[in-house]
Amino acid sequence: MSIDVEWARGELARFLELTELYRPPDPPGMTVWTTRKSNRGSQEDIVASAHVVEQILDRVLPGWRTEVPGNGRVNRWSQHREAAQRADVALQRDAEIQERLGDTALRLNAGNLHPWVWAAARPLWRGGHFREAVTAAARRVNRQTQDKVGRRDATETALFQSVFSKDDPKPGGAEAAADARRRKRHLPQRPTRRGCLRRGLHAGIRNPNSHEDGLPELPEHEALEQLAAFSVLARWVDTAILTT
Incomplete structure (x- = not known):
């Protein structure tokens, strides 16, 4: 808007x-x-x-x-x-x-990112804590994904490997919920690419931000780029359908 x-x-x-x-x-x-x-x-x-x-x-x-x-x-x-x-x-x-x-390039507006991402990042962003804001957004996307597929037994890499697996869900039993798969509504034939993106975000952004001490503060434009990547993932999850 x-x-x-x-x-x-x-x-x-x-x-x-x-x-x-x-x-x-x-x-x-x-x-x-x-x-x-x-x-x-x-x-x-x-x-x-x-x-x-x-x-x-x-x-x-x-x-x-x-x-x-x-x-x-x-x-x-x-x-x-x-x-x-x-x-x-x-x-x-x-x-x-x-x-x-002559500057007609498009500009990224944080307010237009997926609500899961910006709502989690905004309070820290306002204080200039850009690295922490990205971490908060990553955690929020993880929690929303867990809620959507009804899983609490897996997080982050393991969760998204299952969510975007191209394999069919396993029928019946205690593992039925754990093996629920997500499908992107418009591109269901390429689910593994979404899993690859999430693994890359986890390894390249989420892990260093959360677990490596002494990292310098992210430049604002770099942090905004990272938020945009998580926003893409959030939209895929948000618009996906659950297969059983």
Whole structure:
């Protein structure tokens, strides 16, 4: 779903109005010497507005929490204000800028990833914990797959080897549920390729992120690419049908 630009710009403008800094007038008959400024809106109104604005910023400028500077010592909302100003320009002029600069490449929006992936990753992503966000997304896809096939006896590689096996389910007995197979609705003739993808994600991304200490934080763009890979897997599982 595309963003409602007019509505989003209105919310950003309202937030900027509430958080504008000004010097309150001196009380009658008094002169106060201070450089301290206050926000025009009440903290209650600002917090309520920020709840909406943060979600707009996450859509328009996904990396704003780590990329946009802020100075909390000057004002609590300084980073939000600069991000809101940048987002407003982006909403107005991104199409024009891309056309003028010749940058017409598609951009990956985290909000458009499969809900299993982004819902799990978003809280950590907002804090700049990109590697942990990818790990959380991988775990969520694993849990959702277990739920869909009704299995708790296998996880990750073993689970997906069974899920995307091209063999027929074994009939009857205690192993019937354990041998339930998933099929991709549109490409049922290629299930092993999905298993190969999941094994690659497990070995190349999930294991190192979870079990190797001292790894540096992932660059944001690299982490987003990894989330996109898990999003592909999540959609395959989500749209698959169960064979018995």
